[in-house]
Amino acid sequence: MISAKVGNLPSPRRAGRFAAAFLGAAVFLGLGVVQAGPAHAIANGQPVPEGSYRFSVKLTMTGIPTANGGRRNSACSGALIHPSWVITAGHCFRDVNGVRVERPVADLTTATVGRADLSGTNGHVATVVAVRQSPTNDIALVRLDTPITDIQPLRYVRTTPQVGQVLRITGYGADNSENPQPSTILRTGQVKVASVATSTLGVTGYAPAPDTSACPYDSGAPYFAESKGKRPVLVSVESTGPNCPHADVETTSRVDTIVPWIKSAIGG
Numbered sequence: 001m002i003s004a005k006v007g008n009l010p011s012p013r014r015a016g017r018f019a020a021a022f023l024g025a026a027v028f029l030g031l032g033v034v035q036a037g038p039a040h041a042i043a044n045g046q047p048v049p050e051g052s053y054r055f056s057v058k059l060t061m062t063g064i065p066t067a068n069g070g071r072r073n074s075a076c077s078g079a080l081i082h083p084s085w086v087i088t089a090g091h092c093f094r095d096v097n098g099v100r101v102e103r104p105v106a107d108l109t110t111a112t113v114g115r116a117d118l119s120g121t122n123g124h125v126a127t128v129v130a131v132r133q134s135p136t137n138d139i140a141l142v143r144l145d146t147p148i149t150d151i152q153p154l155r156y157v158r159t160t161p162q163v164g165q166v167l168r169i170t171g172y173g174a175d176n177s178e179n180p181q182p183s184t185i186l187r188t189g190q191v192k193v194a195s196v197a198t199s200t201l202g203v204t205g206y207a208p209a210p211d212t213s214a215c216p217y218d219s220g221a222p223y224f225a226e227s228k229g230k231r232p233v234l235v236s237v238e239s240t241g242p243n244c245p246h247a248d249v250e251t252t253s254r255v256d257t258i259v260p261w262i263k264s265a266i267g268g
Helices: 023-027 256-266
Strands: 056-065 071-082 085-088 108-113 124-133 140-144 166-171 187-196 200-207 222-225 233-240 250-254
Touching (some): 056 085, 071 166, 071 222, 071 233, 071 256, 085 233, 108 140, 140 256, 200 233, 250 256
Antiparallel strands (some): 056 071, 071 085, 085 140, 108 124, 166 187, 166 222, 222 233
16 A cells, blocks of 8 residues: 555554655654565556656655664655656655654655666756645645756646546555565556545556555655556555555545645645
8 A cells, every 4th residue: 555654653544555755754754764565566566668658756764763762764655746746645754753744854864756666877866956735635745955857757637536537656665564565666546536535536456466465665756547548547555554464445636626826835
């Protein structure tokens, strides 16, 4: 489940997802060192070929302060929506009290863009220098220190999603919630929209399996619609859900309801 997986703080959905934020804190308490895990991500998903979905982003946080005065590391997923801006989950940036903040919380936060295999050299690595939190849902925008001009950003939808709509997710999370580790390989799967609320979408697994789902460190991962011959369109962002893998409803944050805020935050 791509959910609030940040590092040291519990996630709104589940400690596992937010594990990137919470498990990172619980599992790697103190030093919070996250070791590179196996090449898995998104429970029951598939690896993404190098060169595909290049707008996908791996956020790596090194040295996040903990309540006991220590440091931990964590990670989230996201998507490039502007040469200088990445969209992700708001809970990926929280202080030691679990409060979402408009600033990088780690000593260093980097964004790897356009690299399906993190052991390779494709794409770019930029530093996150600013954070903007959505006023209405679990979404944040992060600004990069260097614009990325050779990767086409992901467009975002302006219309209301529909129940039954098929969406694709890409993320660098774990493949299960037991002792999760961030993936070194970008993975993907498909889900169906199960419910539409004011600021969220509920989604359930569709392909390759009914329990294809987001996992810890997938927080902020993009859910996007695909149409033959057209560019993909961002519909929502991973927020929280049950322990993965699962065939239940995952909670994601709608993008169409905050388009005016996005345009204002990134300057048009």
